[in-house]
Amino acid sequence: MSPRLKLRDIAFFERPVQFARPFRFGAITINATPQLFVRAEIEVEGRGTAVGASAELLVPKWFDKRPELSPAQTVDELRQSLQIARGLYLARTGFQTAFDLHASCIGAQIATCAKKNIPALAAAYGPAEIDKAILDALLRAVETSFFDGIAGNIAGIDARLSPDVSEKDIRTFLAGRVPLERVAIRHTVGLDDVVEGEGGVADPRENTGARYFKLKLSGDPAADAARLARIGKQLDTLGRDYKVTLDANEQYADLAALQALMDGLNRDAALRPIAARLLYVEQPMPRDITRRTPLGALGTRGFIIDEADDSYDAFPAARALGYRGISSKSCKGLYKSIINATRVAKWSAQGEAFFITGEDLTCQAGLAVQQDLALGAFIGVTHAERNGHHYVDGFGETPIAEAQAFAAAHPDLYADARRGIRLSIHDGDLLTGSLHCAGFASSVHPDWSALRPLAQPRSQEQLA
Numbered sequence: 001m002s003p004r005l006k007l008r009d010i011a012f013f014e015r016p017v018q019f020a021r022p023f024r025f026g027a028i029t030i031n032a033t034p035q036l037f038v039r040a041e042i043e044v045e046g047r048g049t050a051v052g053a054s055a056e057l058l059v060p061k062w063f064d065k066r067p068e069l070s071p072a073q074t075v076d077e078l079r080q081s082l083q084i085a086r087g088l089y090l091a092r093t094g095f096q097t098a099f100d101l102h103a104s105c106i107g108a109q110i111a112t113c114a115k116k117n118i119p120a121l122a123a124a125y126g127p128a129e130i131d132k133a134i135l136d137a138l139l140r141a142v143e144t145s146f147f148d149g150i151a152g153n154i155a156g157i158d159a160r161l162s163p164d165v166s167e168k169d170i171r172t173f174l175a176g177r178v179p180l181e182r183v184a185i186r187h188t189v190g191l192d193d194v195v196e197g198e199g200g201v202a203d204p205r206e207n208t209g210a211r212y213f214k215l216k217l218s219g220d221p222a223a224d225a226a227r228l229a230r231i232g233k234q235l236d237t238l239g240r241d242y243k244v245t246l247d248a249n250e251q252y253a254d255l256a257a258l259q260a261l262m263d264g265l266n267r268d269a270a271l272r273p274i275a276a277r278l279l280y281v282e283q284p285m286p287r288d289i290t291r292r293t294p295l296g297a298l299g300t301r302g303f304i305i306d307e308a309d310d311s312y313d314a315f316p317a318a319r320a321l322g323y324r325g326i327s328s329k330s331c332k333g334l335y336k337s338i339i340n341a342t343r344v345a346k347w348s349a350q351g352e353a354f355f356i357t358g359e360d361l362t363c364q365a366g367l368a369v370q371q372d373l374a375l376g377a378f379i380g381v382t383h384a385e386r387n388g389h390h391y392v393d394g395f396g397e398t399p400i401a402e403a404q405a406f407a408a409a410h411p412d413l414y415a416d417a418r419r420g421i422r423l424s425i426h427d428g429d430l431l432t433g434s435l436h437c438a439g440f441a442s443s444v445h446p447d448w449s450a451l452r453p454l455a456q457p458r459s460q461e462q463l464a
Helices: 071-090 098-115 125-141 144-151 167-175 221-235 257-269 270-274 296-301 316-318 332-350 365-379 400-409
Strands: 005-024 028-044 050-058 182-189 213-218 245-247 278-282 304-305 325-328 353-358 383-385 415-416 420-424 428-431
Touching: 005 071, 005 098, 005 125, 028 071, 028 125, 050 125, 050 257, 050 365, 071 098, 098 125, 098 415, 125 144, 125 400, 144 167, 144 365, 167 332, 182 365, 213 221, 221 257, 221 270, 221 304, 257 270, 257 296, 278 353, 296 304, 304 316, 316 325, 316 332, 325 332, 325 365, 332 353, 332 365, 353 365, 353 383, 365 383, 400 415
Parallel strands: 182 213, 182 383, 213 245, 245 278, 278 304, 304 325, 325 353
Antiparallel strands: 005 028, 028 050, 182 428, 415 420
16 A cells, blocks of 8 residues: 655745746746745654655746736746645645645645636646655655655555546556666757857757757747758758657647648758658647647647646547647646556557657756656656756756755766766766665755745736
């Protein structure tokens, strides 16, 4: 049986993160944003107390892209999501499994946030971050790794939130996993990133040997086609095989605009380098349009949902519309990623090809990248977008001693590059060996004394 626990406390902290270069995706350019840290203290039945941690950027204008909201307002929505989730989780005072706690709170979380006009994707952020910290504490309490613990279903994951899969489906999937030893990075090319020449997509100092590339789209078919042609021309100079994915971040207004882009990929010789190596297209249309628009013949190209993945039933609904994949992101919930990976295995075994991908918007060096990497390696994500090391200089504002502690504990993931400690990439791959440690993929925690408390969410009137 899965061990039972009860919460003693949840605390939130943050740290400023300054970007080394602008990151433009969708309709926003980010130059800085805070990183969240969660500290959870639990009591495990028969085993005493333990402390766990998680981390994630508080990203503006991704969880909620409504044009009437400022970037600061959307970050404060995430802070509200965290505070609401904290109250709901701490109200559960009895012993229960980690998944019991999640499942008993997620419905109330979504409903409470909806009353405050916080969309479901942002509402899920609070539980997602708390769940990771609780799982870290649980794994530390029983002295086992994430990989071994989840294979044995230490969290007690069941099918109550996903009735389209069975308890047996979940147990079979978890028990059969063999974690990947290497996960290839997928290098992000943001809309403001240099394409040609020094610092461009083919510059090895920028792409760090990547064999996979994630190309952001603007939503303008003609402009995107012209830019993709430029990128393809540069990537063809790499001298190695490569694959690409495209991410529109909800910027394509409708199916007609998307069809125009895909027609160009199918017919334009200048786009052949991209079209021939395209694996899938990520979240092309706004989430509300996505939910009511079948892809039709376009579905043969391979499309996935990301921002539209805001509930446990989002993937089955997207499947019915012609989507074949879904993203795994720790900031959307690790349990939902595991359920969706179970679906991929079950559906693919029935004869159709489905897949789950690794997409990285919020993962910085340290806890965030390690926990997301471990999740992907467990569920079988062979290549994952990794943009934290590209847009932030190493550990950023992290104190040197803290960065050195992570590097000492995880020497296969970090190295001193004479510019400070940075993510270590081996022939385009990240290694997962040191993630096999007690806890959720990290032997160390951040320096809590060097963090400031999470800022209190301001009202919409104060922000306006």
